[in-house]
Amino acid sequence: MALIAFLAANAPWAWIIAGLILLALELVVPGGYLLWLGIAGLITGLVVLFEPIAWPYQWLMFGVLALVTIVLWTRWSRNRPSQSDRPYLNRRADSFVGHEAVLEQPIAGGFGRLTLGDTIWRISGPDLPAGQRIRITGSEGAVLLVEAI
Structure with missing residues (x-):
């Protein structure tokens, strides 16, 4: 007390x-x-x-x-937006948005594969033949979304 x-x-x-x-x-x-x-x-x-x-x-x-x-x-x-010196850390697919490439394999049934650097990525987009130039427009998980140029 x-x-x-x-x-x-x-x-x-x-x-x-x-x-x-x-x-x-x-x-x-x-x-x-x-x-x-x-x-x-x-x-x-x-x-x-x-x-x-x-x-x-x-x-x-x-x-x-x-x-x-x-x-x-x-x-x-x-x-508050978080600022980072590596904004694409753990979001590697997002770092490819805007890149252009040439298809080595055709896109059939809406899906295909594309080699970027040392990784083979699954891509999604309209059916396109091999040799077509494409641009990466986004990603859904580990699938890159592409469009023809």
Whole structure:
């Protein structure tokens, strides 16, 4: 009971210290969520420092701030385009879009094969004879979509 009375008497500093502890834990534990909980704790502590509020309302303020900051961060980070120095990593078929080639084998029944570099790709497009120039227009999984030039 003495600890609860001590925390109640020093509520602003308890929130500020709890926020700083959460921020320090963010350095150790990955994920990003402790950062926003720590910021919510610090803001709650600063508000309570200047305007004394009852404990239930302090917890309500902390909870609302934590939820709002986490939801805003999640929305912002999901809508942000990821930048990479290798944008086609694990999307090799997409890296061939726009390339032109000559068919070594005909496309029959809508499907054929095409050698690009060291890989033989399955291609899909209109029936075309061997020797026809084609352009790669897209991909569906590991199948390259082609059109005649």
